[in-house]
Amino acid sequence: MFNAAIIGSGIGLKHLEAINGYKSVKVKIICERDNKRAQYLKKKFPKIEIVKNENKIFKDESIKLVSIASYDNYHYEQILKCIKNNKHIIVEKPFCLNHKELKKIYQLLKRKRNIKFLSNLVLRVNDLFKNVKKIVNKNKIFYLEADYIWGRREKLFGWRSSIKNYSANLGAGIHLIDLVIWILEKKPVSVISYGNNIITKNTKFKKKSFVINIFKFPGNIIVKTTSNLAGNYNHFHELKIFEKNQTIIHNLNNSFILNKKKNITKLKGSYPDKSNRKKLIQNFIDQIKDTSINPILTLKEQFDLMSICFYADKSLRSNKEIKIKYL
Ligand SMILES: NC(=O)c1ccc[n+]([C@@H]2O[C@H](COP(=O)([O-])OP(=O)(O)OC[C@H]3O[C@@H](n4cnc5c(N)ncnc54)[C@H](O)[C@@H]3O)[C@@H](O)[C@H]2O)c1
Structure with missing residues (x-):
């Protein structure tokens, strides 16, 4: 069993459906910066902590997986924080916005091969x-x-x-x-x-x-x-x-x-x-739990x-x- 967190609650709620309860993974925190949306989430998901500050997620050692479904311009910095804090990463496409960012993420992930990475190409x-x-x-x-x-x-x-x-x-x-x-x-x-x-x-x-x-x-x-x-x-x-x-x-x-x-x-x-879309994320969780399982998307394919x-x-x-x- 491990905990997960989600940033952004548009398509992020589809990530929630795929992750929460799958192979005993529990979504502990959702980070949502929009107040109205956060109020809605608090009512709808009383067992999940709803926060505005993403750092709460990165500081929480029980969280092993972070799913990034924020706007495109936040993905890069959030990926860097995940890598720094040793969290596995699911991130919406596009996972960054220029070549410089792409190279940086690639270098960092090469140094930390224990961190798994998935871009949601459904x-x-x-x-x-x-x-x-x-x-x-x-x-x-x-x-x-x-x-x-x-x-x-x-x-x-x-x-x-x-x-x-x-x-x-x-x-x-x-x-x-x-x-x-x-x-x-x-x-x-x-x-x-x-x-x-x-x-x-x-x-x-x-x-x-x-x-x-x-x-x-x-x-x-x-x-x-x-x-x-x-x-x-x-x-x-x-x-x-x-x-x-x-x-x-x-x-x-x-x-x-x-x-x-x-x-x-x-x-x-x-x-x-649409009902099968969650299989990509679930295969990714399978891989985290059992490293002998083949990925649907390799890391190199995602960078290419x-x-x-x-x-x-x-x-x-x-x-x-x-x-x-x-x-
Ligand atoms: N894989 C797919 O098929 C697919 C489909 C739709 C969207 N997307 C991607 O998902 C991402 C989000 O798009 P969307 O359609 O869900 O947008 P959306 O506007 O419907 O929802 C995004 C939500 O995330 C919140 N948010 C944004 N940045 C945040 C941050 N830094 N911290 C906390 N909350 C934040 C917003 O307040 C909003 O509630 C984009 O990168 C988009 O390209 C992918």
Whole structure:
């Protein structure tokens, strides 16, 4: 049995569902800085201590795991505090906001290998995408498209408009970029990105609200991903995978395979499959308890994914194709 704590209670409450009571782990503290929200939490979770100062968590030696679900701009400092105080870390994506921070976290974690680290990239446990991964012939793919269509434009005008380095790739598209590297089992070598803010230019949101990335992978496989915060659409992860003799399609209408004779077979697996999302966090707890258990996401994969997003954003600023360097 060990104790855990959560910082931030938006998506953080999903972390709570995944952690509290799983393999006897108990959430002892939730840190929430918003007064109204804190009052609500006190009533709803009378057995959990609700605090405003995160240091209460870091000073508590009974807490072995901290789940960080604060706004993106707080993740880095909170990760550093976790490392300093020897806490295992679950952190929402993106886990930091620039290369300098990425390198620092990497160096610190390399020095403290006993600390486990998970960024919450939930599509890896999605039932439909797990089936897609099983049926693709990853060595026969020549082109892949993956679109993160956010469908929640109104949410852009809260904290996402006020923090400095918010980016469509880091805040949304990252999930689909992760899905692609997981399916292909390869990392891109270069990227060129473009974007616009046509839909949001007269709003508080000053960043690009639509971004397209074109990645070259080894073997000249081409991948297009979009981070589409602006579209009038359902919240959706769209996918099209082209091989010589089959095409896999997951869109708003249907999820299916088109075979060589252009016959359609429905794809197996549920989507959006929200109930399975907690499996990523629960697998992480399993690993803390038993180090022989394989992670769903390796540490290196998580750092490589961040490098990919940072290079895509760099290309977005320069409109040039950029070679991606990994840590
Ligand atoms: N993995 C996913 O699918 C997914 C989905 C949604 C959000 N997120 C990520 O989760 C994080 C939070 O987003 P959200 O949608 O829950 O936002 P939200 O605005 O719905 O909720 C965040 C809550 O955390 C509190 N908070 C923020 N910073 C805090 C801090 N430093 N200390 C204490 N409390 C703090 C806020 O007061 C708020 O109540 C972001 O990094 C976001 O990118 C990930």
